[in-house]
Amino acid sequence: MYYVAHRLFAAHDRSLGALVARKLADQAGHDAVFLPFCDTDEEDLVAPVKGRRLFELDQIRLRTVTGMIAVLHGPSLDDGVCMEIGYAAALGVPVVVLTTDFQTYSAGEQTDRWEFPDPLVEALATRIVRVDRLGKSGEATDRFDAFAARNAAQVELATTAAVNAVLTASQRPRRLPVHTVARPGTAFLEPSPYAPYPTALHEAALTQVSAIVAPSRFTARDSLVAARSDWDAALQTEFLVLDVSGPESPPGAALLAGAAVALGRRAAAFQPRPTYTHAHGREPNWRNLMIQYGTGARVGGPQSLADWLAS
Known part of the structure; x- marks a missing residue:
């Protein structure tokens, strides 16, 4: 089971998550991909304590995953996605982090640069797929259409690379982290x-x-x-x-x-x-x-x- 972790709270974020899931399902199989919000039927789900039920449904899936694609971007990383990354990493599940963010980060002007605002994300990721440059505009002549096409091409390239990366990583024998007794x-x-x-x-x-x-x-x-x-x-x-x-x-x-x-x-x-x-x-x-x-x-x-x- 593959898990697509992404920000949920706006239509464009959910649309990006669906694109990643669609491309992954095309290669891994429709039933082998779990997409939160979509597969928990969040908008129509009725439960006595809905938030807790959504957490329970996501956790059931997290216990069974063989690979994760996590979409992160911007200086304020989605805390739900980071939580899901930490869950997977603690179980030794390969995590491919996908970003089209062109920013990198550091603690000072001359210090080491990090891929994300917290270097722990980079330390836990099996691979980071960063596609930070716009693609080609194709046949578009209007400048706004051309700009939209260049962004779409960038997302397409990044998504394809992330899917290939997680499929490759999940085929390798899982190496469970060594956690000593607390x-x-x-x-x-x-x-x-x-x-x-x-x-x-x-x-x-x-x-x-x-x-x-x-x-x-x-x-x-x-x-x-x-x-x-x-x-x-x-x-x-x-x-x-x-x-x-x-x-x-x-x-x-x-x-x-x-x-x-x-x-x-x-x-x-x-x-x-x-x-x-x-x-x-x-x-x-x-x-x-x-x-x-x-x-x-x-x-x-x-x-x-x-x-x-x-x-």
């Missing part, structure tokens, strides 16, 4: 790049655990090596404390939330100022529903974190 009494604290380091959380956590581990990839000389080290360190701790502050849950927090679900690790989302999203027939969500139901708790401050750790 060390009791340890916690990994993933801060948000949009907020100051939560020192008060750190101090509150130390009242309940023996050691706090924090990431190093944003300041290390070799960010990719550090990103892999952060991933391994996080999955060797008993608790994951994920600061999801920001316009969307930061990529690192979302990736680790997915891994926590896949591996059955305890994870809490720290969000001191929740904002809610609303969709037809769905309960209010304080973050992307994949994050809301992929973490075991939402904590708003130091005391609630200490209480969660002690529970």
Whole structure:
């Protein structure tokens, strides 16, 4: 089963996801591809708690995938897609990340450049397919038609390359990541790049655990090596404390939330100022529903974190 992970909230994003799924199905078979929103019948689905039901349906599929194409673009990465990438990566599923974004990222003007705002995405991807230049306009003469055609050609090329990449990667023997048994009494604290380091959380956590581990990839000389080290360190701790502050849950927090679900690790989302999203027939969500139901708790401050750790 192949899984197409993509942003869901606008028609053009869903259309791109459908294009990827169609091309993949043409080669792998119609029943071998799962496309969220489409295959969960999200618009017409009726359930007592619709968001939770959608999470459950997606998780059932994630447990069975042999390959994933994840579509990511822009400086604010979709947190649901990142969560799905983290889930797949924790199970050793090959993940091909597709982007037509022409931007790359870094922590400073002269430091290493990353393919995405968080180097952890690059560290977990089996392959990144980046097609960042417009294609040819073909026969179009009107400048707007020509520009649209050049974008369509770019997307076509990128999609074809991603499909070929995931089919090739999924044929190789799966090499499961080696996750040692979580060390009791340890916690990994993933801060948000949009907020100051939560020192008060750190101090509150130390009242309940023996050691706090924090990431190093944003300041290390070799960010990719550090990103892999952060991933391994996080999955060797008993608790994951994920600061999801920001316009969307930061990529690192979302990736680790997915891994926590896949591996059955305890994870809490720290969000001191929740904002809610609303969709037809769905309960209010304080973050992307994949994050809301992929973490075991939402904590708003130091005391609630200490209480969660002690529970």
